[in-house]
Amino acid sequence: MYQKLKERLRDALARHIQLTYHVDLGVVLERPPKIEMGEAASPVCFELAKRLKKAPRMIAQEIANDFRKVEGVARLEVAGAGYLNAYFERGAFWEKMVIGNEEVASGEWRVASNDEGEGTEKAAGLKGKRPALQGDSGGKIIVEHTSINPNKAAHIGHVRNAVLGDTLVRILRHAGHRVQIQNYIDNTGVQVADVVIGLLWMEKRTPVSVKMMAMEPRFDYDCWDIYAKATQFFAADKVNAAKLRGDTLRAIEEGRGEESEVAEVVADAIVTFHLRTMARLGIYYDLLARESEILHLKFWDAAFEMLKKSGAIVLATTGKMAGCWIMPAEKQEVEEAKEVKKEAAEEGEGGEEENIQDKIIVRSNGTVTYVGKDIAYQLWKFGLLGKDFKYAKWKNAPAEETVWATTSMKGDPHAPNFGAAASTVYNVIDARQAYLQDVVAQGLRALGHAKEAERSIHFAYEIVALTPRCAADLGYELSEEEAKKPYVEVSGRKGHGVKADDLIDKLEAATLAEVRERHPEMSEEEKLKTSHAIAVGALRFFLLKFTRNSIIAFDFADALSFEGETGPYCQYAVVRIRGIRRKGLEAGAAEIAVTQETATALLGGAAGNELWELVLLAGSLDQAAELAISGQEPAFVAKYAFQLAQAFNLFYHKYHILTEADEQKRGFLLRLTELVERQLVTALSLLGIEAPEKM
RNA sequence: GCGCCCGUAGCUCAGUUGGAUAGAGCAUCUGCCUUCUAAGCAGAAUGUCGGGAGUUCGAAUCUCCCCGGGCGCGCCA
Numbered sequence: 122m123y124q125k126l127k128e129r130l131r132d133a134l135a136r137h138i139q140l141t142y143h144v145d146l147g148v149v150l151e152r153p154p155k156i157e158m159g160e161a162a163s164p165v166c167f168e169l170a171k172r173l174k175k176a177p178r179m180i181a182q183e184i185a186n187d188f189r190k191v192e193g194v195a196r197l198e199v200a201g202a203g204y205l206n207a208y209f210e211r212g213a214f215w216e217k218m219v220i221g222n223e224e225v226a227s228g229e230w231r232v233a234s235n236d237e238g239e240g241t242e243k244a245a246g247l248k249g250k251r252p253a254l255q256g257d258s259g260g261k262i263i264v265e266h267t268s269i270n271p272n273k274a275a276h277i278g279h280v281r282n283a284v285l286g287d288t289l290v291r292i293l294r295h296a297g298h299r300v301q302i303q304n305y306i307d308n309t310g311v312q313v314a315d316v317v318i319g320l321l322w323m324e325k326r327t328p329v330s331v332k333m334m335a336m337e338p339r340f341d342y343d344c345w346d347i348y349a350k351a352t353q354f355f356a357a358d359k360v361n362a363a364k365l366r367g368d369t370l371r372a373i374e375e376g377r378g379e380e381s382e383v384a385e386v387v388a389d390a391i392v393t394f395h396l397r398t399m400a401r402l403g404i405y406y407d408l409l410a411r412e413s414e415i416l417h418l419k420f421w422d423a424a425f426e427m428l429k430k431s432g433a434i435v436l437a438t439t440g441k442m443a444g445c446w447i448m449p450a451e452k453q454e455v456e457e458a459k460e461v462k463k464e465a466a467e468e469g470e471g472g473e474e475e476n477i478q479d480k481i482i483v484r485s486n487g488t489v490t491y492v493g494k495d496i497a498y499q500l501w502k503f504g505l506l507g508k509d510f511k512y513a514k515w516k517n518a519p520a521e522e523t524v525w526a527t528t529s530m531k532g533d534p535h536a537p538n539f540g541a542a543a544s545t546v547y548n549v550i551d552a553r554q555a556y557l558q559d560v561v562a563q564g565l566r567a568l569g570h571a572k573e574a575e576r577s578i579h580f581a582y583e584i585v586a587l588t589p590r591c592a593a594d595l596g597y598e599l600s601e602e603e604a605k606k607p608y609v610e611v612s613g614r615k616g617h618g619v620k621a622d623d624l625i626d627k628l629e630a631a632t633l634a635e636v637r638e639r640h641p642e643m644s645e646e647e648k649l650k651t652s653h654a655i656a657v658g659a660l661r662f663f664l665l666k667f668t669r670n671s672i673i674a675f676d677f678a679d680a681l682s683f684e685g686e687t688g689p690y691c692q693y694a695v696v697r698i699r700g701i702r703r704k705g706l707e708a709g710a711a712e713i714a715v716t717q718e719t720a721t722a723l724l725g726g727a728a729g730n731e732l733w734e735l736v737l738l739a740g741s742l743d744q745a746a747e748l749a750i751s752g753q754e755p756a757f758v759a760k761y762a763f764q765l766a767q768a769f770n771l772f773y774h775k776y777h778i779l780t781e782a783d784e785q786k787r788g789f790l791l792r793l794t795e796l797v798e799r800q801l802v803t804a805l806s807l808l809g810i811e812a813p814e815k816m
Numbered sequence: 817g818c819g820c821c822c823g824u825a826g827c828u829c830a831g832u833u834g835g836a837u838a839g840a841g842c843a844u845c846u847g848c849c850u851u852c853u854a855a856g857c858a859g860a861a862u863g864u865c866g867g868g869a870g871u872u873c874g875a876a877u878c879u880c881c882c883c884g885g886g887c888g889c890g891c892c893a
Contacts, residue, residue: 154836164835167873177873201836202873270893310893445891478818484891491893555820556888583821583887606885607828635855655855666841667829670821672886679828679842683855686829686841693855701852748832760830763840774857794852816855 122740133191159206166203177203212721260544268305270312271391274341276618278585284664286549287404288755306411308388314369319351335390349616393517400519403809409526417529424497433567444485450478496564503573504542512536545576552581582669588676608674628656651813658810662688665759694766695812698798713788739800762804
């Protein structure tokens, strides 16, 4: 609701300024520091002052006087040195939020085309329009996330990826976008090969015994250890290891021999483990896109032809890259300003031949690199490859879930149309791979797909490291230097890291103990359900409250905290509201009809500021969600949920709702708590967090 | 060497795209459970926004230069 009003006001202001002063400029609207200064303020007159050579306060006064009414905005006032402060119609805002049930469904983006009024808004219907992706919201969006190498158990870093991706999906879908979730499975890569070598060569297993092993409940943990051991083994005998690895990898890629058989068993089994782990956190997928099909269905061959034909890649004939197909470093001239050109020219003749920036796409032995495969995959996502996968349901999906996977066998005719072109693609991949993601986009550009390159969004995030104390607790040996640092990086190769399932188990154990203590009356099933919801809330919120480019120094003490800026804090606010609602229902308080006069009176003036601020915040979910999308930052929604919970707690302690003597006021307070509940529950659901009935 | 990111309270982090008096949480201290769940609330204290220069009505935010840290630059992924 806030966002909607703000946009309406911004458009009206911009038009007014255009008509009156013939100046075209973007109107900035911000939240004033105090509610006494209104709900939205613009410093636009400072900018205008420069252009018109008039005092900003004077301009502000003119605008405030002449400005015609915008629906929902009571008045404009001049403040400070020339701010324009807008005051909302509180009663109307309340009415829309409570009666009109605004913002509940995904119709929230039903922003009018212009300020032509309600009629057009309704006509615009559910399709909606979002400022950031104007005219494009009908297009399909692909979000690729998780994409864990299927060779060992998932760890906390993988969980950050999955939670970020899943939350992005939830926010996009809430905004009315059509989103498809893909999880890329590198089932033919070196990491799988390493475990295969560990099983076949180090542990001397047969394919049959590996199959048995893969059915054990802790197979993903076993592989974790085997992978670490294999890494040690390679380090000890580099020469043999390189050959063994190369041979194994090729056998897997070509789908022959015991190696390939075992690789398939391992990868398929581990994928199922990952699906199960993520399902515990409420994370699901539409499609598992497997690298084996990219190979078998010759996706790369098609991409290779396109790249060669367009000249995007060339065969190096001299230098140390001789025999490789390389993508030459992009010459910035295209988009960058001419200055860059000049600088380069001034620098003169230097280094034309051995350009280290060139990226190898096909090795001299003819095998394609990861980036090459990724270019093919990205082309497919945009419907530019001219090929499609075949699809079949994944056999071992978690209960009640349908996941599709690519296949090179016969496809299921009832499979959804996964090959339909996407308009925007988000790839949730850690920040260290920024360069590779750039190369992929560069590949698209070189093929003439500048628009798609633009819409290939590397949704980057920083790693989850461990605090030195946490690493020490886990028994890892640290150098003196490492012990002094704020964090130490985990290493899957060394077998270091916090396994996702271990962490979830710990969280559930801690919350269950607490629930048992507090609610002995609950059934065992209810206790488990409640503690699970709180555990997931704690973990997801913990990973989402940091912005993407913040390195998280993981510590059990922080992750297991349920106080302060945490998921459980937000859940607790909802639980309190539900408690009030239950009691209110018994007391018949739900029946009270609140008139708009009551609401307007209670929210009005200085006396109403406190309640009004809560209403306003509750009505600002749309802004938080919009910001999360345009700013590509799910943390904004987490911040919002916390702020709303905090504001509610303040209100809760100040107003005793059920014992309020004045019936109209009591009814109003009750409606207000219900409004907060709805908004908070929605905000939490965007974060993938469920609010329990009791906790 | 080249490229990207970061430096804000004792600690961990926000800071709405350049705006009004820089904010939270944790930790510390002091209070509040015969009243809708204390996983809560109220209060106290803490800042050369790494340093310097510049841009302008106005800078934590933009530019440049330093200082300190992280990451990436492989015929690995």
